[in-house]
Amino acid sequence: MNKLLIFVIVIISVSLLSSVFVIFSNYVESDDAITDIELNILRDGAALELVGKTTNVVQELTFSIYNPDGILISEDTSFANLDGEFKSVITTGGPLWRQIGNFTFVVQQGEKIHPNNSRTFEMTEEMVQNRLDFINNKTP
Numbered sequence: 001m002n003k004l005l006i007f008v009i010v011i012i013s014v015s016l017l018s019s020v021f022v023i024f025s026n027y028v029e030s031d032d033a034i035t036d037i038e039l040n041i042l043r044d045g046a047a048l049e050l051v052g053k054t055t056n057v058v059q060e061l062t063f064s065i066y067n068p069d070g071i072l073i074s075e076d077t078s079f080a081n082l083d084g085e086f087k088s089v090i091t092t093g094g095p096l097w098r099q100i101g102n103f104t105f106v107v108q109q110g111e112k113i114h115p116n117n118s119r120t121f122e123m124t125e126e127m128v129q130n131r132l133d134f135i136n137n138k139t140p
Helices: 002-025 125-135
Strands: 034-042 047-054 061-066 072-078 085-091 101-109 118-123
Touching (some): 034 101, 034 118, 061 085, 072 085, 085 101
Antiparallel strands (some): 047 085, 061 072, 061 101, 101 118
16 A cells, blocks of 8 residues: 555656646747747738747847848837747837838847848838828828
8 A cells, every 4th residue: 555655656746747847848048949930010011010939938039120221220128928929019100110121020039149030021112101191190
């Protein structure tokens, strides 16, 4: 009876330790923890939404947007949810957003920037005009 009880306690202990290891492994820091990124252009370019997933939920994420000349025009920071999902919504507007061309949205976690962690989108003349019309309270 005692041997059976000890065996059951050992099995339960191993199970609990395995669960703790699996949970802890989601918190391990890594330079390539970001596993999925999707960029959505909202309201004809009035806002940009970057959603994704990371295996590192303890390290801060940095979201940066660069204009076609490679100049940083917007930056935001956030943490992922406990399930690893993250989202950043950045409203476009102002003089730095009136440039037509390819903008780059980069998400970074840690020191290293990986090429797979960026998305490029084209700001068209129509999108710029729609944004200006919105600012001036005109119907696009």
